[in-house]
Amino acid sequence: MRYSFLSVLLNGLSGQRGWKPAWRDAAPKPAYDVVIVGGGGHGLATAYYLAKVHGIRNVAVIEKGVIGSGNAGRNTTIVRSNYLLPGNEPFYEWSMKLWEGLERELNYNAMVSQRGVLNLYHSDAQRDAYARRGNAMRLNGVDSELLDAEGVRAMYPFLDFANARFPIRGGLLQRRGGTARHDAVVWGYARAADRLGVDIIQNCEVTGFLSEGSTITGVETTRGPIRAGKVGLAVAGSSSRVAAKAGLRLPIESHVLQAFVSEGLKPLIDGVVTFGAGHFYISQSDKGGLVFGGDIDGYNSYAQRGNLPVIEDVAEGGMALMPRIGRVRLLRHWGGIMDMSMDGSPIIDRTPRPGLYLNAGWCYGGFKATPASGWCFAHLLAKDAPHETASAMRLDRFRTGHLIDEKGVGAQPNLH
Amino acid sequence: MRIPCPYCGPRDSSEFSYLGDAAPTRPDPAAPGAEDAFFDYVYLRDNPAGPLEELWFHASGCRQWLKVLRDTRTHLISGAVFARPKAEVAR
Numbered sequence: 001m002r003y004s005f006l007s008v009l010l011n012g013l014s015g016q017r018g019w020k021p022a023w024r025d026a027a028p029k030p031a032y033d034v035v036i037v038g039g040g041g042h043g044l045a046t047a048y049y050l051a052k053v054h055g056i057r058n059v060a061v062i063e064k065g066v067i068g069s070g071n072a073g074r075n076t077t078i079v080r081s082n083y084l085l086p087g088n089e090p091f092y093e094w095s096m097k098l099w100e101g102l103e104r105e106l107n108y109n110a111m112v113s114q115r116g117v118l119n120l121y122h123s124d125a126q127r128d129a130y131a132r133r134g135n136a137m138r139l140n141g142v143d144s145e146l147l148d149a150e151g152v153r154a155m156y157p158f159l160d161f162a163n164a165r166f167p168i169r170g171g172l173l174q175r176r177g178g179t180a181r182h183d184a185v186v187w188g189y190a191r192a193a194d195r196l197g198v199d200i201i202q203n204c205e206v207t208g209f210l211s212e213g214s215t216i217t218g219v220e221t222t223r224g225p226i227r228a229g230k231v232g233l234a235v236a237g238s239s240s241r242v243a244a245k246a247g248l249r250l251p252i253e254s255h256v257l258q259a260f261v262s263e264g265l266k267p268l269i270d271g272v273v274t275f276g277a278g279h280f281y282i283s284q285s286d287k288g289g290l291v292f293g294g295d296i297d298g299y300n301s302y303a304q305r306g307n308l309p310v311i312e313d314v315a316e317g318g319m320a321l322m323p324r325i326g327r328v329r330l331l332r333h334w335g336g337i338m339d340m341s342m343d344g345s346p347i348i349d350r351t352p353r354p355g356l357y358l359n360a361g362w363c364y365g366g367f368k369a370t371p372a373s374g375w376c377f378a379h380l381l382a383k384d385a386p387h388e389t390a391s392a393m394r395l396d397r398f399r400t401g402h403l404i405d406e407k408g409v410g411a412q413p414n415l416h
Numbered sequence: 417m418r419i420p421c422p423y424c425g426p427r428d429s430s431e432f433s434y435l436g437d438a439a440p441t442r443p444d445p446a447a448p449g450a451e452d453a454f455f456d457y458v459y460l461r462d463n464p465a466g467p468l469e470e471l472w473f474h475a476s477g478c479r480q481w482l483k484v485l486r487d488t489r490t491h492l493i494s495g496a497v498f499a500r501p502k503a504e505v506a507r
Contacts (some may be wrong), residue, residue: 240467250463254463
């Protein structure tokens, strides 16, 4: 069923009884052309673009739990393309362009809202660094505006401009950035992929790989073996664990990142604002909750929950930025497991095992990348060659020294 | 998380800074195959889900490096020792 104003109206008049499930809960077939491991946003987007752009429809997405229950359902929903380095910026801008057309493409309301992303600066040195980043964005055809303190004040008069330690001097604004509804992105891709014939197989955990010599020819799962022409891994958070089953060691550590949402409030903050002197980012959901987060906890973890020191640190960042949220109560907080790569940038590449392809290392920036990650991974799987915007995201860049170290902190994953 | 520092006793993890997996050891740069060994040492990690021996520095305490055994699935810490044996520290 195509969703439209008419379908909403007719179902409203008939007591909402006409809606059908948005995708089939498929059982595994013995073999597929391509098997994608991981039913998050990236895996489902990959399957969708394989079917839509490359005409490869004999595809399965297999997921250990239910789709969207990992990091796709745990992020702070920010989309932006304000990167510095040439290996990153064209990719994230391609993602931004796909976000801009996503809802028409999928016929699904993903609530993409280009409400603007503002990164604040607090010193002359930070202003210069942001001016450089803004210029790098413009050289790649991306919008950016460097605001002074008055420009920021006109947008958000309630910020703590006179903070004695970290006065707000201005900010780098990307107006096309914003937020999207994370679950709707997963559901939209799942529905659109399903309509093109992709099997979405839930509660199906990969326990090993089928191989002939060094070539990967399928996966062993808790629901039986599934043969595949090609296998793509899109299991960020667990990449090391799954890749280890194929005998691979990755340049990745798993770390926990916490996120928070407050009780529902009346409209308070209409864009995305980040505090530049600590690490704190905040926006307001359409339900009214303030959605915010900060740094990763900083130690290896697969626990999907964090500890109090980082909660305190995030709260301090929030209070330094906008003291008026001091009496707002937290509604929920949670943790997700990040694939922290050794240079802070992702990997979309072939692996040393023929037939096995890797999409990993998203650190804590994977949500905004969902459409382009799917697009580029599908391109790689279909054509066996990297997409032009993801050609720097190679697995062997750590061996050859072609790192994409956006933050410049070296091979120390908990600092990226 | 509380880390049982062998010198200071149980202390909150916020007193410590984290380096990571204690297993990688710096290879000999003069040995044959040193380039591969350094790639492995700098970039590749086992990243296990389960018990992991890791290095923590007690920055706000005794300023000693500790080897802590911690489960990455539960954050349960089952022990901590000085990263270098006592005799080596004394030298």
